[in-house]
Amino acid sequence: MEDCIFCKIIKREIPSDIVYEDDEIIAFKDIHPAAPIHILVIPKKHIPSLVELEKEDEALIGKIYTVINKIAEAQGVKEKGYRVIVNCGRDGGQEVGHLHFHLLAGTKLGEKIV
Ligand code: AMP
Ligand code: ZN
Numbered sequence: 266m267e268d269c270i271f272c273k274i275i276k277r278e279i280p281s282d283i284v285y286e287d288d289e290i291i292a293f294k295d296i297h298p299a300a301p302i303h304i305l306v307i308p309k310k311h312i313p314s315l316v317e318l319e320k321e322d323e324a325l326i327g328k329i330y331t332v333i334n335k336i337a338e339a340q341g342v343k344e345k346g347y348r349v350i351v352n353c354g355r356d357g358g359q360e361v362g363h364l365h366f367h368l369l370a371g372t373k374l375g376e377k378i379v
Contacts, residue, residue: 271363275309290332301371302340306333312364315353333368342370
C-alpha cells in the first residue's frame with residue numbers, strides 16, 4: 266500500500282520544514298498555517314487517527330505532549346501559551362489519515378469551541 270503524505274515526509278520523499286525529530290516523533294511546519302506558529306507533531310508510526318490508538322501507543326502519546334512543550338520552548342512561546350488540536354474522523358474535520366497534533370501559537374488565538 267502506498268505511504269500516506271506524512272509517512273512520505275518522514276521518509277524525506279516530499280519536502281517539509283522539519284523543526285524537531287527523534288526516533289519516534291517528527292514535527293514540521295504546516296503548509297497552510299492557521300497561526301504565526303503552526304507546527305504538526307506526529308508519531309513516526311503510522312497511526313491513522315486517535316480512534317486507532319492501541320494500548321501500546323500510550324507512552325508514545327504521552328511523549329508527544331512532552332515534545333510539544335519542548336518545541337513551544339524552542340519557538341519562544343512557552344510563556345505566552347499555545348493551543349494543541351487533534352482532529353479525529355469526518356465530523357472532527359480530519360483530512361490527513363496519519364495521527365497529528367496541531368501546535369498553534371504566536372498570537373492570541375481565535376474563538377474557542379470548548
Ligand atoms: P487535519 O485537517 O487535522 O487532518 O490537518 C491536516 C493538516 O496537514 C492541514 O493543516 C494541512 O495544511 C497540513 N498539510 C497537508 N499537507 C501538508 C504538507 N505536505 N506539509 C505540511 N503540512 C501539510
Ligand atoms: Zn502515515
